[in-house]
Amino acid sequence: DADVTQTPRNRITKTGKRIMLECSQTKGHDRMYWYRQDPGLGLRLIYYSFDVKDINKGEISDGYSVSRQAQAKFSLSLESAIPNQTALYFCATSDRRSYNEQFFGPGTRLTVL
Amino acid sequence: QQQVKQSPQSLIVQKGGISIINCAYENTAFDYFPWYQQFPGKGPALLIAIRPDVSEKKEGRFTISFNKSAKQFSLHIMDSQPGDSATYFCAASDRDDKIIFGKGTRLHILP
Numbered sequence: 001d002a003d004v005t006q007t008p009r010n011r012i013t014k015t016g017k018r019i020m021l022e023c024s025q026t027k028g029h030d031r032m033y034w035y036r037q038d039p040g041l042g043l044r045l046i047y048y049s050f051d052v053k054d055i056n057k058g059e060i061s062d063g064y065s066v067s068r069q070a071q072a073k074f075s076l077s078l079e080s081a082i083p084n085q086t087a088l089y090f091c092a093t094s095d096r097r098s099y100n101e102q103f104f105g106p107g108t109r110l111t112v113l
Numbered sequence: 114q115q116q117v118k119q120s121p122q123s124l125i126v127q128k129g130g131i132s133i134i135n136c137a138y139e140n141t142a143f144d145y146f147p148w149y150q151q152f153p154g155k156g157p158a159l160l161i162a163i164r165p166d167v168s169e170k171k172e173g174r175f176t177i178s179f180n181k182s183a184k185q186f187s188l189h190i191m192d193s194q195p196g197d198s199a200t201y202f203c204a205a206s207d208r209d210d211k212i213i214f215g216k217g218t219r220l221h222i223l224p
Contacts, residue, residue: 004156040122040216040217041216042119042202042214042215042216042217043157043202043214043217044214045211045212048211058211090156090157092156100145100147100162100206100212101147101159101162102159102212103158104156104157104158105156106154106155106156107154107155107156
């Protein structure tokens with residue numbers, strides 16, 4: 001969905017490096033989410049934010065941090081990347097008036113060597 | 114822990130056949146049950162959704178069947194086409210606004 005963009009789309013890094021994944025949206029939604037997708041494990045919620053001043057941990061937040069710089073921007077950081085953080089990462093947004101439908105970005109494929 | 118259990122993990126169906134994916138949940142507070150469709154290299158996108166006050170919802174070739182007493186719901190794809198080949202996720206959410214996803218089903222439609 002072009003309304004939700006993620007950068008970079010692909011990233012290869014080494015163990016111990018700090019990595020930031022960025023998400024921007026032009027949908028005007030107040031809610032943003034970060035998910036991780038692994039084969040056979042589905043989509044697991046890392047962090048979510050219902051507005052600029054609100055940050056909440058999801059199911060698998062250990063090893064990750066987030067920053068909501070503006071309503072339209074939500075970044076995910078791996079402070080010290082490890083190989084088992086190799087995965088596909090998705091950002092998503094939703095509107096509080098129709099919170100159930102989430103709109104996903106195209107994903108970032110991260111490989112930690 | 115809130116869970117949504119999805120089966121099968123993978124499914125192969127002949128063109129023109131019916132594809133059926135099943136999900137089960139435990140939390141009776143869930144009040145919204147969407148299905149997301151994901152093509153390779155893309156993010157998931159909402160396909161169809163249902164609320165527990167109805168037992169069935171149909172949109173084109175896609176139908177959700179919902180059994181509240183059994184806490185189960187399923188996606189039926191009628192006249193399956195090769196273009197339906199994708200990964201499908203069932204999900205559930207409650208008034209807390211988070212969506213819990215199933216682990217996904219990789220569907221392949223044989224031409």
